[in-house]
Amino acid sequence: MRVSLFAVGRLKSGPEKDLASRYIDRFAKAGPAVGLEFGRMVEINESRAGNPETRKRDEAAELEKILTDQTQLVLLDERGKMIGSEDFAARIGSWRDNGRRDVVFAIGGADGLLPALHDRAAEVLCFGRMTWPHQIARILLAEQLYRATTILSGHPYHRV
Template sequence: MRVGLFAVGRLKSGPEKDLAARYFDRFAKAGPAVGLELARIAETAESRASNAETRKREEAAILLKSLAEGSVLILLDERGKALDSEAFANLLGAYRDQGKRDLMIAIGGADGLDPALYDRADVTLCLGKMTWPHQLVRTLIAEQLYRAVTILSGHPYHRV
């Protein structure tokens, strides 16, 4: 299953980008052994519209246009469901085992996500109840993707 990340906003050079890249690289190298591959990391600039609702709608339209037909869409939102790492790995494994070809994880912009995305999403997850800067969210989800691969493969990286 091809796994992608869609993010509103561009990650600037620096330690956050380097760390996220390190985990995405680990995921890309280890994932194929368990049927997961890194498809792409798509960034889009934040909308310049004058109000939040229009910005969210414009950003959502770009995301929805980029989704392959039949893609699983996972939204990251502080009001989403909290999963531990094993449950997240099992969720990815279940979608893979159902024969899903594409899965996209979406990080919204500063204004949040448009209601159309919640309507389309297969699941909405949170990385805890706190609000995180987008740079850290990318690093956290990259690490969790790599961790999911290690859980699915039985690698000792994940220890409880």
Template structure:
């Protein structure tokens, strides 16, 4: 199963990029042992449209174009469900065992993810009730993917 993160915006060089790259590499190392292909990142350019609705629609169109067929979608949304790490890992393990081709994680831009993409998500998750910058959400998602891999393989990284 391929894991794909499609995110609006770019992580610039610096500590955020370094941390994201570190968790992506860690996941790739452990993911191969679990039958996952490399974790792919697709950065979508932020829309320059003046009004919010058009920006969200433009970004949704670009994100939709990057989603492969036969994909399970996971929408990251501040109004999504709070899912603990073990449950998150169980979702990934189940999809892998069900031979899902692609699990695609969608991170919207500053205006959020389009309602249409949110509805298409098999899972809609939040990282708590707070609103987070989309760059931080990307890092937190990558850490959770790595943590899920460690849970599935029985590595002691996850101790809770």
């Protein structure tokens, strides 16, 4: 199963980009052993529209460009469902085992995600009730994808 990331906002060179890249690289190397492939990282600039609704529509339109009818969309949103790492890994494993070919995890911009995307998404998850900058959300997602791979493979990286 191919796993891709979509993010509103671009990471500039620095420790955040280095850390996110480190976990994405670990995921890309460890994933094939458990049937997971890193697809791509799509970064878009934040919309410069004058109001939040238009910005969310502009950003959603960019996300829609990479989705097909077969793509499993997972949104990261502070109002989403909180789950643990083992449940996250189990979901990914279930999607893979049920023949899902593509999954896209989407991180919205400062205004959040267009409500219509919530209707299309298979899952809406959060990393807690706090609001995280997109740079940190990307690091958290990359690490959890790597952690899911280690859980699915029985590797001791994840300890309970």
